[in-house]
Amino acid sequence: xxxxxxxxxxxxxxxxxxxxxxxxxxxxxxxxxxxxxxxxxxxxxxxxxxxxxxxxxxxxxxxxxxxxxxxxxxxxxxxxxxxxxxxxxxxxxxxxxxxxxxxxxxxxxxxxxxxxxxxxxxxxxxxxxxxxxxxxxxxxxxxxxxxxxxxxxxxxxxxxxxxxxxxxxxxxxxxxxxxxxxxxxxxxxxxxxxxxxxxxxxxxxxxxxxxxxxxxxxxxxxxxxxxxxxxxxx
Ligand SMILES: Nc1ncnc2c1ncn2[C@@H]1O[C@H](COP(=O)(O)OP(=O)(O)OP(=O)(O)O)[C@@H](O)[C@H]1O
Ligand SMILES: [Mg+2]
Numbered sequence: 001x002x003x004x005x006x007x008x009x010x011x012x013x014x015x016x017x018x019x020x021x022x023x024x025x026x027x028x029x030x031x032x033x034x035x036x037x038x039x040x041x042x043x044x045x046x047x048x049x050x051x052x053x054x055x056x057x058x059x060x061x062x063x064x065x066x067x068x069x070x071x072x073x074x075x076x077x078x079x080x081x082x083x084x085x086x087x088x089x090x091x092x093x094x095x096x097x098x099x100x101x102x103x104x105x106x107x108x109x110x111x112x113x114x115x116x117x118x119x120x121x122x123x124x125x126x127x128x129x130x131x132x133x134x135x136x137x138x139x140x141x142x143x144x145x146x147x148x149x150x151x152x153x154x155x156x157x158x159x160x161x162x163x164x165x166x167x168x169x170x171x172x173x174x175x176x177x178x179x180x181x182x183x184x185x186x187x188x189x190x191x192x193x194x195x196x197x198x199x200x201x202x203x204x205x206x207x208x209x210x211x212x213x214x215x216x217x218x219x220x221x222x223x224x225x226x227x228x229x230x231x232x233x234x
Pocket of ligand 2: 039040041082
């Protein structure tokens, strides 16, 4: 479970997260909201790239804010980025191994990388350099990095952006298998409401850094406030 309490992030005069209190406990939870709503900023707080001026965040009862980003990765936190961050001059295996090197003892790395490679079905391109991968393969490498070691919470920032419907369907099936196969909770940001509906039993809607709605995804998406603010309906 992710527990967020009175969280405030301030950049100059802007508060991308403004007194947010929310608890997310679904195996795959959704995070939606208009552009600039604070979604990526919330992921940055959880992963340690942004320090809030106030508030608390805990994952499965462990307080996060005093931990460095690397300590959080070692504690089981993983994330993918809105703009994928595959290392161009490493192979697919090299990209996965870069995470394993940080989180696992020497003798467990190869097996974990191999399992992640199979999970995201990239064995055929294991030795291909990052620079030669297409966008779908890059998105899969990002997901593969998230399942190396023992993930507890996986944060995915628009993992299906730019993918075809078919590719996004494959990604969705993989994401849905994560809680059962890895025991990790997943928090997914996406603008594709159909994808969120298909994956997430619970969804948090942010608007101007505040909670607009939180609850079962179908109920949240049917709420008039959400339809007005996010789906552009009046
Ligand atoms: N490092 C920063 N410095 C100043 N302002 C920032 C910074 N990062 C984000 N912001 C601002 O905070 C607000 C929230 O941005 P954020 O990237 O979290 O939105 P988002 O919900 O992820 O949007 P999108 O759907 O476009 O990805 C925006 O107004 C943005 O301009
Ligand atoms: Mg964003």
